[in-house]
Amino acid sequence: MTAPTINGTRYPQPIEDLLPAARGLDLPEGQRFPSRNRLMREFRIGAPKAGELLALLKAEPTTPPGETTAPEAPEPAAGPDIPEPAAPVAPLAVDPTPVPEITPPEPEAEVTPVGRPDTPTSAAPVRSAVVWPVVLLALPAFVAIWSGWVGLGGLTGFGVVHPLPGIWDSFSINSAITLPIGVETYGAYAxxxxxxxxxxxxxxxxxxxxxxxxxxxxxxxxxxxHLLEAAGVTSAPWWITTAVACLPVAVLGMGAALAHLVRTHD
Structure with a gap:
């Protein structure tokens, strides 16, 4: 059945205009009221409007089919007014069409702005330990280590050399200082x-x-x-000389490898 038209238009009509058309809908046997979905489909209206129209239909008093209205009783003779009992109200039919449940949206979590009293604050920065006492510790260690390496270098063949012959003949340097500078500096850096x-x-x-x-x-x-000095040895054994002579080369290799690894990624 096509949707009834009112005033020749299919635009949404007021409830009062749709109510007579809703009463005239053909219903299946045993069904007293059209469903809300059918009202929405027949009159092209939304769910709220269809629900309101269905409520108006159910609120109207109806006479079940097959029953006749009892004849009106003659009015009694004049006398004291006796209140008539209220007529029973027919129970409203329940629409079997399930109404979809609308879940209200969950409230958004409140965002605590920065600066409120209940906002957790970060812990105060921890002060780093002072390092200046290391200078006091390093001074005597520097003197002892420097003198020890220079002395051992003298016992193993290190001594005064002229690194720039023909360019700067007067320039000379004691090669024994390369031992403390190389070994101890690399150890501190590593x-x-x-x-x-x-x-x-x-x-x-x-x-x-x-x-x-x-x-x-x-x-x-x-x-x-210190053992060689205490024993009065003026020339170190060959194996000590060999080990000390290899130290500058070993320090150079380890320093270059460490510098390379520091700049790479795993």
Whole structure:
């Protein structure tokens, strides 16, 4: 059945105009009222308007089919007014069409603005430990280490050399100072790289073991010098001379490898 038209238009009509047309709809046998979905489909109206139209239909008193209206009783003779009992109200039929449940949207979580009293604040920055006492510790260690390495260098063939012959003949340098500068400087740098935690894993592992080895070699060099000096030896044995002569080359290789690893990524 096509939707009834009112005033020759299919635009939404007021409830009062749609109510007579809704009463005239053909209903299946046993159904007293059209469903809300059918009202929406027949009159092309929304769910709220269809629900309101259906409520008006259900609120109207209806006479079940097959029953006749009882004849009106004659009015009683004049006398005292007796209140008539109220007529029973027919129960409203329940629309079998399920109404979809509308879930209200969940409220958004309140965002706490910065600066409110209940806003958690970050912990106060921790002051780093002072490092100036290291200077006091390093001064006596520098004197002892420097003199030990220079002395051991003198016992193993290191001494005064002229590195710029023909260019600057008067310029001379004691090659023994290369031992404390190379070995101890590399040991301190490798120790810093190891403990900094800001380098790739391979560089950190290499710095760790090379720093430990450098410090052990430095300690062994000091022990060797003092033992030879205490024994009055003026020339170190060949195996000590060989080991000391290889130190500058070893320090150069480890320093170059560590610098390369620091600049790479795992």
């Amino acid at each position: 120790l810093y790289v190891w403990l900094s935690g800001r380098v790739p894993g391979r560089a950190r592992r290499f710095a760790k073991w090379s720093a430990i080895a450098s410090l052990l070699v430095g300690a062994l060099g000091q022990v060797a010098y």
